[in-house]
Amino acid sequence: MVETGMKGVGGSVCPSPVGNKSPNSGAEKSPEEPKVQFKQDLKSVLVTSVLNLEELDVDLYRGTHHWVPRTQRLFGGQIVGQALVAAAKSVNDNLYAHSLHCYFVRAGDPKVPVLYQVERTRNGRSFTVRSVKAIQHGQPILICQASFQMIQPSPLEHQFTMPVVPQPEDLSTVEELIRIHLSKPDLAEKLRQGLNKLLANEVPIEIKPVQPKLFSNFFKAVPKKLFWVRARGYIGEGNMKLHCCVAAYVSDYAFLDTALLPSPKYRAQFSASLDHAMWFHTTFRSDEWMLYECESPWAGGCRGLVQGRLWRRDGVLAVSCSQEGVLRVKLSKL
Ligand SMILES: CC(C)(COP(=O)(O)OP(=O)(O)OC[C@H]1O[C@@H](n2cnc3c(N)ncnc32)[C@H](O)[C@@H]1OP(=O)(O)O)[C@@H](O)C(=O)NCCC(=O)NCCSC(=O)CCCC(=O)O
Numbered sequence: 001m002v003e004t005g006m007k008g009v010g011g012s013v014c015p016s017p018v019g020n021k022s023p024n025s026g027a028e029k030s031p032e033e034p035k036v037q038f039k040q041d042l043k044s045v046l047v048t049s050v051l052n053l054e055e056l057d058v059d060l061y062r063g064t065h066h067w068v069p070r071t072q073r074l075f076g077g078q079i080v081g082q083a084l085v086a087a088a089k090s091v092n093d094n095l096y097a098h099s100l101h102c103y104f105v106r107a108g109d110p111k112v113p114v115l116y117q118v119e120r121t122r123n124g125r126s127f128t129v130r131s132v133k134a135i136q137h138g139q140p141i142l143i144c145q146a147s148f149q150m151i152q153p154s155p156l157e158h159q160f161t162m163p164v165v166p167q168p169e170d171l172s173t174v175e176e177l178i179r180i181h182l183s184k185p186d187l188a189e190k191l192r193q194g195l196n197k198l199l200a201n202e203v204p205i206e207i208k209p210v211q212p213k214l215f216s217n218f219f220k221a222v223p224k225k226l227f228w229v230r231a232r233g234y235i236g237e238g239n240m241k242l243h244c245c246v247a248a249y250v251s252d253y254a255f256l257d258t259a260l261l262p263s264p265k266y267r268a269q270f271s272a273s274l275d276h277a278m279w280f281h282t283t284f285r286s287d288e289w290m291l292y293e294c295e296s297p298w299a300g301g302c303r304g305l306v307q308g309r310l311w312r313r314d315g316v317l318a319v320s321c322s323q324e325g326v327l328r329v330k331l332s333k334l
Helices: 045-050 076-088 174-182 189-200 240-251 256-260
Strands: 054-057 060-063 095-104 114-123 127-136 139-150 205-209 224-231 266-280 290-300 303-312 317-331
Touching: 045 076, 045 240, 060 076, 076 095, 076 114, 076 127, 076 139, 076 240, 076 266, 095 240, 174 189, 174 205, 224 240, 240 266, 240 303, 240 317, 256 266, 256 290, 256 303, 256 317
Parallel strands: none
Antiparallel strands: 054 060, 060 114, 095 139, 095 266, 114 127, 127 139, 205 224, 224 290, 266 317, 290 303, 303 317
């Protein structure tokens, strides 16, 4: 369960540059450590811009965009994160977000802002429920229910054990891995262009793959992947409401393609998340490395199911996530 004590919140791990067809890279590190692209002392853009909603009226907010995927439909994590910001603004300081359930019902249009309309569904004694509609062009693009609870200690406690993996300091970021590829003289031109486009992507999330088989979708793999993830920039301690909203943003990134891992001969022609659910178990910092353990127990009927766990570095299970997405695939040419 996550504190909401902030009234004014204001495949592969990396998407493939040319669909899902791409050559293998190893886990090798650059001989000379590349410089980190974003300064860590800068305030996270997620805080200063994306999740900083404008209040238009009581329970009505407007959100703007930062990073827009190549598909030119709004990033689902952004809409979920903003919806949670809007919901959390309408609950008391002693209440903590513990879960949310969303449906993405229409593609988000990056050309216009998104309105968030909050309905105060119920204020209970322990639990409080909010319903949020994200609207563009007069129609819902997302419907979200979020539930909040006051702190209620319980003797009933357990969690799975965090997988044992290398620490983030011993791994390379996606950008570093891409630069290693770009330094190869025999790299195909189309791939070089795709990699450069990926580098230009200003995603406000930093990722370090645990098994950096970047662009290696030739090989059938189990539908599981692990990567360290954190919001770019500094957010700081204490504002759990904000960390929760940032985690909502982060959790939708590089999640659904886990369902493509066992079928390397196909690449996604059309993919989009249909729904997204999250459960917040305890406090965490979204600007500190967390291990994202993703797996896909099932795919079929042009859909894939993915489940994820965000672990704190100290082995505490902080967040669980679940998502189903539409996956319309075609045979890869490579
Ligand atoms: C899910 C849908 C598309 C469902 O609507 P629908 O009218 O039932 O759509 P649909 O019939 O499934 O068509 C969708 C699309 O799939 C195409 N299609 C249909 N059949 C085939 C086929 N056999 N082969 C190839 N393509 C096919 C259709 O032409 C549609 O394309 P279009 O949307 O018109 O460009 C809709 O509700 C929607 O757009 N919802 C919003 C989904 C969304 O935007 N989610 C969040 C963004 S995805 C995300 O954030 C993940 C990011 C991952 C990351 O970057 O890591």
